[in-house]
Amino acid sequence: xxxxxxxxxPDERGHFGQFGGIYVxxxxxxxxxxxxxEYEKATQDPDFMAExxxxxxxxVGRPSPIxxxxxxxxxxxxxxxxxxxxxxxxxxxxxxxxTIGQALLARRMGKKRVIAETxxxxxxxxxxxxxxxxxxxxxxxxxxxDVARQSPNVYRMKxxxxxxxxxxxxxxxxxxxxxxxxxxxxxxxDSTYYIIGTCAGPHPYPMLVxxxxxxxxxxxxxxxxxxxxxxxxxVVACVGGGSNAIGIFHPYIEVPGVRLIGVEAxxxxxxxxxHAAPLxxxxxxxVLHGNRTYLMQDENGQIIETHxxxxxxxxxxxxxxxxxxxxxxxxxxxxxxxxxxxxxxxxLCRFEGIIPALESSHALAYAKRLxxxxxxxxxxxxxxxxxxxxxxxxxxxxxxxxx
Amino acid sequence: MSRISSVLASLAEQRRQALIPxxxxxDPRPGLTVELMHALVAGGADVIELGVPFSDPMADGPVIQRxxxxxxxHGVSLRDVLAMVxxxxxxxxxxxxxxxxxxxxxxxxxxxxxxxxxxxxxxDGVLTxxxxxxxxxxxxxxxxxxxxxxxxxxAPTTPEARLKAAARLASGYxxxxxxxxxxxxxxxxxxxxxxxxxxxxxxxxxxxGVGFGIRDADTARxxxxxxDAVVIGSRLxxxxxxxxxxxxQRLTEFLVGVRAAMDxxxx
Numbered sequence: 001x002x003x004x005x006x007x008x009x010p011d012e013r014g015h016f017g018q019f020g021g022i023y024v025x026x027x028x029x030x031x032x033x034x035x036x037x038e039y040e041k042a043t044q045d046p047d048f049m050a051e052x053x054x055x056x057x058x059x060v061g062r063p064s065p066i067x068x069x070x071x072x073x074x075x076x077x078x079x080x081x082x083x084x085x086x087x088x089x090x091x092x093x094x095x096x097x098x099t100i101g102q103a104l105l106a107r108r109m110g111k112k113r114v115i116a117e118t119x120x121x122x123x124x125x126x127x128x129x130x131x132x133x134x135x136x137x138x139x140x141x142x143x144x145x146d147v148a149r150q151s152p153n154v155y156r157m158k159x160x161x162x163x164x165x166x167x168x169x170x171x172x173x174x175x176x177x178x179x180x181x182x183x184x185x186x187x188x189x190d191s192t193y194y195i196i197g198t199c200a201g202p203h204p205y206p207m208l209v210x211x212x213x214x215x216x217x218x219x220x221x222x223x224x225x226x227x228x229x230x231x232x233x234x235v236v237a238c239v240g241g242g243s244n245a246i247g248i249f250h251p252y253i254e255v256p257g258v259r260l261i262g263v264e265a266x267x268x269x270x271x272x273x274x275h276a277a278p279l280x281x282x283x284x285x286x287v288l289h290g291n292r293t294y295l296m297q298d299e300n301g302q303i304i305e306t307h308x309x310x311x312x313x314x315x316x317x318x319x320x321x322x323x324x325x326x327x328x329x330x331x332x333x334x335x336x337x338x339x340x341x342x343x344x345x346x347x348l349c350r351f352e353g354i355i356p357a358l359e360s361s362h363a364l365a366y367a368k369r370l371x372x373x374x375x376x377x378x379x380x381x382x383x384x385x386x387x388x389x390x391x392x393x394x395x396x397x398x399x400x401x402x403x
Numbered sequence: 404m405s406r407i408s409s410v411l412a413s414l415a416e417q418r419r420q421a422l423i424p425x426x427x428x429x430d431p432r433p434g435l436t437v438e439l440m441h442a443l444v445a446g447g448a449d450v451i452e453l454g455v456p457f458s459d460p461m462a463d464g465p466v467i468q469r470x471x472x473x474x475x476x477h478g479v480s481l482r483d484v485l486a487m488v489x490x491x492x493x494x495x496x497x498x499x500x501x502x503x504x505x506x507x508x509x510x511x512x513x514x515x516x517x518x519x520x521x522x523x524x525x526x527d528g529v530l531t532x533x534x535x536x537x538x539x540x541x542x543x544x545x546x547x548x549x550x551x552x553x554x555x556x557x558a559p560t561t562p563e564a565r566l567k568a569a570a571r572l573a574s575g576y577x578x579x580x581x582x583x584x585x586x587x588x589x590x591x592x593x594x595x596x597x598x599x600x601x602x603x604x605x606x607x608x609x610x611x612g613v614g615f616g617i618r619d620a621d622t623a624r625x626x627x628x629x630x631d632a633v634v635i636g637s638r639l640x641x642x643x644x645x646x647x648x649x650x651x652q653r654l655t656e657f658l659v660g661v662r663a664a665m666d667x668x669x670x
Contacts, residue, residue, distance in 0.1 A: 013537060023506055023533045025462040027558040027583055029565065169468055175459060182461045187584040189560060287506040287533065288459060300480035301511025302458040 007253055009324065014203020014291075017327060019320035022202040024182075024290045031189045036204040038109050043211070048104065055100045056215060059133065060090045062097075063219040066227060066381070072351040079374035081367050082232065083384040084220055084248060087356065093386030094216060094244045095126035099195055101212035103130035106193035113137040113188065116195045117181040119146055119174035119240070120312035120359065121153025122386055123197030128162035138162040141180040143173040146311045153390050171305045174240075174315045178289050198241025199319035202290030206319050213247025220381060221251055232381035234259040234370065238362040239333065240276065240313035242322045244385035250321075253330055262322060263366040265308035266335030276306035276314050279326050279333035286317075293320045309338040309394065310358035312386075336365035344368050345388065345395070357386035358394065406527045407499040407552050407575040410449055411610045411631065418669060420627040421576075422447050422662055423612055424654075425503065425636035427454035427470035428487055429479030430643055435650070436487045439643070442651035444498050446658025452530070452634065455484050455504030462532045464587035466637040469644065481508040481517070485524040492525035501528035501554055501575075514542050518549040528552035528575045536568045543572045556580050559599060566606040576610040576632060579603065584615065587637030591616035597629040620664035627668035635661065 014020045022032060042048040056062040065088065069081045086094040099116075106114050114136050118124030124140040131138030140157055144166040147154055157164050170176040178201075185194045199209040217235075224231050235252055237245035239262035249260045267275030275281065278294040286295035288303060296304050296316040308314045325331035336344075344364035348356045356364060360383070367382045374380070388395075396403050404412070414421050424443045428436050440451055456474035460467060481504075488500050502521065509517050509531065521529065529551055534542060536555060546553050552575030557566065559582065569577065579600065581591040600611055613626045614634030623633050635658075642653050 021538050022535065023538055024535065025532050025558075025580075026535055026556040027462075027560050027580060029535055029537075029558075030560040030562060169465075169472075170458060179459050179461045183464070183585045186462065187588065189583055284511070286510050289461070290533070292510075295507070297507065297511060299511065300482070301508035302475065302480075303507070304458075 009321065010203065010207055014207065016321045016324035018285065019293050019323040020203060020206055020291050022290060023287045023292065024202045025186060027186050027189060032202055032204070034109070039105060039204055039208050042105060042108060048108065052101055052104060056097065060096055060100065061088065062215065063223070064088050066220065066223045068227070069352050072347060073371065075351060076368060076371040078371040078376065079233070079378040079380050080376070081371055082227070082379060082381045084216060084381060086216060086244065086383060086385045087354070087360070087387035091126050091129050092389065093122040093126065093357065094213060094247060095123045095197060096129065097215055097247070098197065098209050098212040098243060099123070099126040099130045101208070102193070102195045103134050103136065106136060106195070107134055109193060111191065111193035113192045114195050115139045115141065115181050115184050115192055116197060117141045117174065117177040118197065119143070119177070119314055120310065121146070121150040121157065121390060122312060124162070124164070125153055125156050125160070127195050128157040128160035131162060132160045139184065140164050141167050141177040141184070143171070143177045144168045145172040146174065149394055150311055150390060152393065174311070175303065198243040199246045199321060200241045200289055200291060200293065200317060206291065206321055209243050210246045210250055210321060213243050214250050216244065216247040216383065217249065217251030220248060224381065228379060231255055231258050232379040233374065234261055234380045236261045236263060236363045236367050236370070236380055237383035238263050238313060238359050238385060239279070239318060239322060240265065240315045240359065242319040244383050246319060246321055248383045249325070249331060260325070260331040261366065262331055262333045263362045264333060264335045265310060265313035265362060266337040266340070267307040269337050270335055274307040275335065276308045276316065277335040278316065278318050279322065280335040285323070288317050291320045293317050293323045309341060309398070310362065312359040313362065334366055336362040340365040342395070354384070355388040356384055357388045358391045360385045405550060405552050405575060407450060410499055411576060414449060415610070415631065420630065420665055420668065421449040421610070421612065421632035422658065422665060423450045423452055423632050423634045424448050424639050424658060425452040425454060425634060426639055426643060427456055427467060427474055428484040429456055429474030429477055430470040430640070431473050431647060433477050433479055433483060433487070435647070437490045438651055439654060440491050441495065442654045443658060444495060446655040447662030448498060448658060450499045450501060452501045452503045452636070453484065453488065455481055455502050455508055457505040457508060460505065462585055464585040464637060466587045466640050466644065470640045481512055485520050485526070488526050489524040499527040500525065501530055502526055503530040504532065506531050506534045514545045518545045518551055522549035522551055526551065528554050530554035530556070530578060532556065536565070536572050539572055554578055557603065559583055559595070563602065563606065566603055570607045573609055576612050577607055578634065579611055579613045579630070581613050581615045586615055588616055591622065593625045593629065596626065600629050620660050623661045624664040624668045627665040633665060
């Protein structure tokens with residue numbers, strides 16, 4: 001039995017309603033087809049699944065715990081906040097769940113070289129890590145601006161043996177890194193496996209990234225029962241491309257009474273236009289990076305530059321399944337500004353002794369807004385998708401502190 | 404018969420191959436594009452491929468990326484590109500024009516509005532790089548209703564089954580990407596191209612153009628020996644990038660040399 005099979009999305013060509021699909025240049029179509037077929041075989045191969053689970057347990061350290069943030073909850077004076085501790089994974093974020101799955105696929109397909117795009121560097125680090133673990137050559141594309149603002153992660157990737165290529169085209173951030181990774185893949189399609197880091201890109205990526213990340217939500221469903229004897233009232237996760245959110249949401253889609261809330265990057269505020277919140281700001285659907293989804297664009301269909309304090313959320317699109325979940329009303333999407341995220345970041349440091357990633361701080365910021373509106377016996381489960389060590393230089397700079 | 408089909412058919416009767424140059428609309432500035440299109444025709448262009456600038460040109464190498472960036476710096480939109488074609492048509496009603504670009508600017512305008520306005524402006528064909536046959540059916544219907552040819556890319560990696568799918572939706576010509584890579588990439592292997600074209604000819608009745616990696620008279624001649632049309636893009640865009648001085652004349656002269664070489668291909 002294929003334990004990835006759940007609700008009937010996407011269709012066989014990768015559509016989640018009107019979203020998703022395969023919008024790429026012809027040269028990549030066959031590679032995507034091969035990947036889809038190989039992935040289907042892999043998920044039905046007990047050895048592959050067993051190895052994936054073994055690696056998650058012994059290399060990543062899963063299951064990650066759920067922690068009751070009792071002090072912070074009391075201070076906020078409302079619902080109880082529980083944190084799914086993806087920050088405790090090896091490499092410090094949820095990204096590694098996916099890169100292990102995809103590296104095993106790459107090895108199965110006989111590819112010796114992997115490439116990846118990265119924004120904050122978390123996916124780049126997770127890719128470099130598994131490349132080292134499985135003996136694969138690794139090239140990571142990273143926007144030149146992100147190389148500058150995430151220097152600790154750049155060095156981590158180099159220590160792990162990856163080559164980091166700064167991308168200076170366009171806005172020099174995550175979307176441009178993804179363009180460049182696509183160009184590499186088109187050129188080296190025979191030898192190379194492209195490890196996409198989020199639940200976006202052409203089919204089958206949004207589906208397989210989701211499936212590999214679903215371990216988060218699957219664990220939560222068991223752990224919450226053990227902890228409180230029931231499922232939470234709301235599950236909250238940050239959404240850039242949305243891989244940590246889809247990983248925790250997806251197993252809950254068919255569970256009635258659980259609100260699913262995705263928190264986008266509100267940047268300087270939605271009214272300023274300087275944000276990265278296509279779902280909350282009601283952006284129009286469009287086509288970018290191989291799929292149709294809600295997309296920040298101007299009236300001529302050019303992709304516009306986004307802004308977020310968090311490099312990992314600084315992306316103009318969103319995984320197509322989130323667009324679909326928004327349209328069918330199963331998930332709600334909201335935004336938290338840079339300032340709100342920073343305030344929540346400091347709260348967690350000071351009241352719980354946990355330094356969260358700036359990405360995850362957006363989810364915390366919304367939990368902080370939501371908790372006081374709920375009763376004390378209600379429960380909010382926040383996906384704490386990563387730890388914040390990598391963000392310390394950014395935060396210090398913003399607060400005028402010299403390290 | 405569409406303007407593209409009749410031009411290509413009449414060349415085939417003369418046992419000549421079509422020369423299809425590409426430039427990006429609005430590069431280096433919008434006011435120059437129509438003049439450059441006429442310069443391409445003066446050099447022997449049989450069809451013009453006009454690039455529609457896009458912020459995220461994933462299938463293009465650095466040369467055409469920079470062309471897009473220069474055009475976008477002038478705010479060139481798809482509507483502006485249509486206006487350029489309309490102006491070109493004031494003095495040229497013979498040379499087919501194919502718009503080549505990415506799906507999102509067309510999505511933003513709406514397929515129906517785009518097709519109606521493109522047809523009215525005098526556009527003959529549309530090549531959307533990131534719209535493979537699997538996602539193109541709705542678009543094809545709209546383009547056909549407005550007598551626009553839909554040009555598809557085919558690649559070295561395209562298996563025979565997909566050739567058939569493309570053949571079912573394509574009209575005008577098909578564009579064979581000669582190598583695995585982005586536009587303007589290194590060198591192409593003529594023998595490989597010839598082998599692949601032989602397979603393609605079994606499934607596709609349309610003329611087959613070949614592009615990516617053709618950068619001078621010699622490669623153009625070699626490709627003309629096996630293909631129905633030769634597409635040259637990045638090499639011309641490099642001329643544009645070199646500066647406006649004598650640009651139209653340089654484009655014309657370059658194409659004249661290519662044209663002459665092609666005409667000796669099957670002599």
